[in-house]
Amino acid sequence: MxxxxxxxxxxxxxxxxxxxxxxxxxxxxxxxxxxxxxxxxxxxxxxxxxxxxxxxxxxxxxxxxxxxxxxxxxxxxxxxxxxxxxxxxxxxxxxxxxxxxxxxxxxxxxxxxLPIRVTEYTDFYASKNHAFNVGVLFRGPENALPPQWTHMPIGYNGRASSVVVSGTDIRRPMGQVKGENGPEWTACRRLDLELELGAVVGADSQMGQRVSVDEAEKMIFGYLLLNDWSARDIQAWEYQPLGPFQSKAFATTISPWIVTQAALEPFRSEGAPRDNELLPYLREERPGFYDMTMGWTMNGQRMGQTNYNVMYYSSAQQLAHHTESGCPMRVGDLLGSGTISGPEPGQTGALLEMTQSGKSPVEVNGQQRQFIEDGDEVALYGFAQGDGYRIGFGPCVGKILPAQE
Amino acid sequence: MxxxxxxxxxxxxxxxxxxxxxxxxxxxxxxxxxxxxxxxxxxxxxxxxxxxxxxxxxxxxxxxxxxxxxxxxxxxxxxxxxxxxxxxxxxxxxxxxxxxxxxxxxxxxxxxxLPIRVTEYTDFYASKNHAFNVGVLFRGPENALPPQWTHMPIGYNGRASSVVVSGTDIRRPMGQVKGENGPEWTACRRLDLELELGAVVGADSQMGQRVSVDEAEKMIFGYLLLNDWSARDIQAWEYQPLGPFQSKAFATTISPWIVTQAALEPFRSEGAPRDNELLPYLREERPGFYDMTMGWTMNGQRMGQTNYNVMYYSSAQQLAHHTESGCPMRVGDLLGSGTISGPEPGQTGALLEMTQSGKSPVEVNGQQRQFIEDGDEVALYGFAQGDGYRIGFGPCVGKILPAQE
Missing domain, CATH: 2.30.30.230 (Fumarylacetoacetase, N-terminal domain)
Incomplete structure (x- = not known):
């Protein structure tokens, strides 16, 4: 404990x-x-x-x-x-x-x-609750969880140039979305956040070198909060078959402080229970998660809160998988955990899930919200609670500016 | 002409x-x-x-x-x-x-x-023949071409750290694939090439700045040959819903010489005919393609050959789309055109298409090939033919070494 x-x-x-x-x-x-x-x-x-x-x-x-x-x-x-x-x-x-x-x-x-010059940025998808919830909304309940999901940490390469530090205002993106009569060019209408933990890679690996989960953990310098802002309408129209692209490329906000592994060591924890045994290259000798509260607020009101230990794959497993083909990793690479969501709506790390894709709006300071509106400020928080002290990340904040059409 | x-x-x-x-x-x-x-x-x-x-x-x-x-x-x-x-x-x-x-x-x-320090690497999917052919093989003819395909240049972020210069030996990747009784860990069994043109971004754009197609063309420094090596079995298992990841992250080979736009200017050409009008942000005042022969050999034997002007989206359109959400671009970003394939098997830029996913093996120097075997050497070539001279790219070569299990 x-x-x-x-x-x-x-x-x-x-x-x-x-x-x-x-x-x-x-x-x-x-x-x-x-x-x-x-x-x-x-x-x-x-x-x-x-x-x-x-x-x-x-x-x-x-x-x-x-x-x-x-x-x-x-x-x-x-x-x-x-x-x-x-x-x-x-x-x-x-x-x-x-x-x-x-x-x-x-x-x-x-x-x-920005605490690091972000070399490359990879975003994963490691909360089973989130993957299932979003899968239902994008593809229906029968195809919600992709068949490989419980066998590998699915991820995609993000855009390092769009990573900004907490406090940077975020411009609502323009983009192409599916309209009634063909595609439309519009300001994003379904702007969302994603509550994530970011891992900072602290050592290089060579091309062709496969890194084990235990070696991978030793390669991680530390962790920060990460908000992978997402344009859900742009995402829905663009993401098949090559994955999210411009819907995730306008901004990713990270907290300015990198919390080291050493500071989090007392809070090491098991993650979510496994549905099946993993292939040997993804097995870890000791659990790679932390007992750590993760949550977010909108305009000061508490929205979703859960624990990082609901996740199915640890950063070390993600990093190991990232090298399985021989892909070289470099100091300054940033790995997003994927949205951290518990099973209940009040435990979700994205409005897409919390509002059931807008069908069940939530109240924020007396106003209805389906997605993020102009002027809204989203703040992530995270901390591991010790006995009389806590290991916190400080704020990870962004305010939305209107689109420039 | x-x-x-x-x-x-x-x-x-x-x-x-x-x-x-x-x-x-x-x-x-x-x-x-x-x-x-x-x-x-x-x-x-x-x-x-x-x-x-x-x-x-x-x-x-x-x-x-x-x-x-x-x-x-x-x-x-x-x-x-x-x-x-x-x-x-x-x-x-x-x-x-x-x-x-x-x-x-x-x-x-x-x-x-390597001629550039590759800042970030994005790979597109801009040959309609290739997108359709591959779509049939991965998803069947009725879902072959994604609905947004004729409306936007679909792309995904690749892995810059795995870009290597021509002549570098390529290690066959290990990876997770779908087996008879669940996932398997194996050396890739369906190793493929992708014949592409790479565009080198030559100017920064700022976060939130949208670049028009004409501005985008002025931002491109030049072009090179690009082989986006692909592990088709790893790709098929991993790619839904977030796109290709480790199947494309073990190596991408580029030619050492960057041919400037100025050298290619006399060969400017229309691209493939359009199925529908594009949204204004993707329209270009003058065609952004080149009349340029593109082909590849295996172990010295000519395999596929076509022309870059079969493509549906130009590098300038891809770059403009890349900034539509406000994503900042940087000097040294590399944009892959996507596999360049004509309509006929002898005009395809990947074995996946040429052999119909292995069902119709091709003969290479008297040996059968479904996919690339250990020891095979793949070389891309490309040139624009002038009157008594040609603008060429030099070689883009890679030889496959056996997997390290």
Whole structure:
């Protein structure tokens, strides 16, 4: 069960609050800037950011100059021993009673940037509830779950150039949809979110190299929140037979903080029960999920909430499958988990499911919603609850601007 | 019609042969190295390569240091005026009778590298013959052509990390396929090629910016040959509903030379006749195809041959569609045309079509082939035939190595 890691208090007082996303047990990595300074790497602690570039300049941390880059890719590429050394040293520097001066910046003064240069982006489809619910809506109940679904983590390549950081406004896309009398060119009428966990690949694999599930887990640097905005009307018209394309290519929002595997380790959990045994290349020695609350709000109202451990395939299984043909992976590749949905409407991670494709509108602050309207703000949240602390991701927010026709 | 550009002769004698792929009218760009030197940019002329980095060092060409990079991205990012100036100056330097010393390297001494750092890779599906043929085999004749096919260029995001340069051996992939009693883990049994033209995006577009077909054409730097190797058994099992994934992620081979739009301009051509009017965002003011022979050989034997102008959507239309939702494009993005197939079996660009999914094997040097076998070498070729010269792409070759089980 969760929360067995020894509690520690931080010299940064806000980090000791039970509802802070960023206690000393967390220490997630991101990229920030202040005023007219250049973006650089940082770590969140309470309501402050540790300026890692400045730490390195002052000799408090060693990372071969990678912390002054405007992304974490170079640091991540140093490998797991460097990740572990940095985490251990930061825990020491930030502990209550520690005396060395640590360069800290108030979060309130900082602008957050994309934490990584996204090399490539792959999105999976690993909640059985979601796959079944969406399958019913797109293809009817008899063809809902594709026959290979319980045998492999289905995924598709997304568009890395459209990944943006939390807080970026999202323009409602235009696109081609099926109309009464043939195709129409229109502003999307069925704009949706997808509540997902993103995994950041932290090591390269070579062309032709197959990575086992256990090796794959060691290749993952950490996790973030990911909203795979989706234009359902564009998707329905375009997606057969080559999959979603422009319906998913206008924007994907990620949270600015990457929570490391080390921080989540105490919350390791089984996932959903299996319908059948997996082929050996997808079996894992220990469960690769986390007991972690995942949810979303619209305009401040709580909408859907579930747990990451409802998922059927872990990020490590997805990464292993991604290499099964010999496909090379690279530092900075981003893997979306797929929409995280529990079985009940209040546990779904997309409006498509929650409203039954618009047939059962939901109420948001007294207004009816089938899909997302202009001006709506969607925020994802996620945290693993420990004993007196929680490992949180911070916000993953986007507001919808009207289409430009 | 083709070949109206004024003929010019080169000081490099081999470039004046009527069957050279690289006459002075062509001047395609690539990246090469010699002996233990670093990769750098070059231009093909006859049987020689112009060392552009050395030209720049000697003051013969100006390109802001971009030619000493191991890829063409930086040069391409300089924009169309720089492309045009470079082409004009090279034409001058390489003309018969020109007197300035030009640093030339024999092709026989050079190793070719990927010409670009592939930012992202998108593959389309723009031959109606191919889409119909494959649709019949995967879904039967009544559902062969998807309903949106004649209204939009269908595409999917591929995997940029798996793009390799001509001459790289290709390892037969392992993967999950449908077996008699559930899924099997096996070496691919239905390995195929896809004869395609690749377009190299030469300018960025911004998030939210929609690019017209005419603007899109101006954003394309040039074209190359592209073999989208495909594992048909893995594809059939995995591709519903999110499209091809690992079946296309083990390797895509491209030719080392990028033929510019300027070189192909005299061969501009109409494409396939349209079944219906396109929505305005996909209409083009002038045809965006080229009268260009495209074909492939296996183990030296000619297999399929057709013309690029059988295609239904041009690269410019594909690029415009790619931005319709506001998806940002970047210098170095690679767009595959989709398999180029004419209506007859001898005009197809994939064995899947040529052998009717293996039911009608073809003879290759006296041996039967349903799909590609270990040790087989597939070579693509392509050229536009002018009057006494041709604009060619050089070879795009890959040999299949046995799977590593």
């Amino acid at each position: 969760a929360g067995t890691e020894q509690q520690t208090r931080s010299r940064v007082e806000a980090a000791n609050s039970a509802d802070s996303d960023f206690p000393i047990q967390n220490l997630p990595f991101g990229v920030f800037s202040v005023a007219d300074g250049a973006p650089r790497c940082g770590v969140a602690i309470g309501d402050m950011i540790v300026d890692l570039a400045e730490c390195e300049a002052q000799g408090l941390l060693e990372a071969q100059g990678t912390f002054s880059a405007p992304h974490l890719n170079d640091f991540i590429a140093l490998g797991r021993p460097a990740w572990d050394r940095t985490r251990a040293r930061l825990t020491e520097l930030l502990a209550e009673g520690a005396s060395e001066d640590v360069p800290l910046v108030p979060m309130a003064d900082a602008t957050m940037h | 083709a070949g109206t550009e004024q003929q010019t002769r080169s000081r490099v004698e081999a470039a004046n042969s009527a069957d050279s792929d690289f006459p002075i009218q062509n001047l395609p760009f690539g990246v090469f190295s010699v002996a233990d030197g670093a990769p750098r940019c070059g231009v093909a002329i006859g049987d020689m390569i112009v060392d552009l980095a050395e030209c720049e060092a000697q003051g013969l060409l100006e390109a802001q240091g971009t030619f000493s990079a191991p890829h063409l991205n930086d040069f391409i990012a300089l924009g169309r005026p720089a492309w045009d100036r470079t082409r004009a100056r090279l034409t001058e330097l390489l003309a018969e009778g020109a007197s300035e010393d030009v640093p030339l390297v024999p092709m026989a001494d050079a190793t070719m590298h």
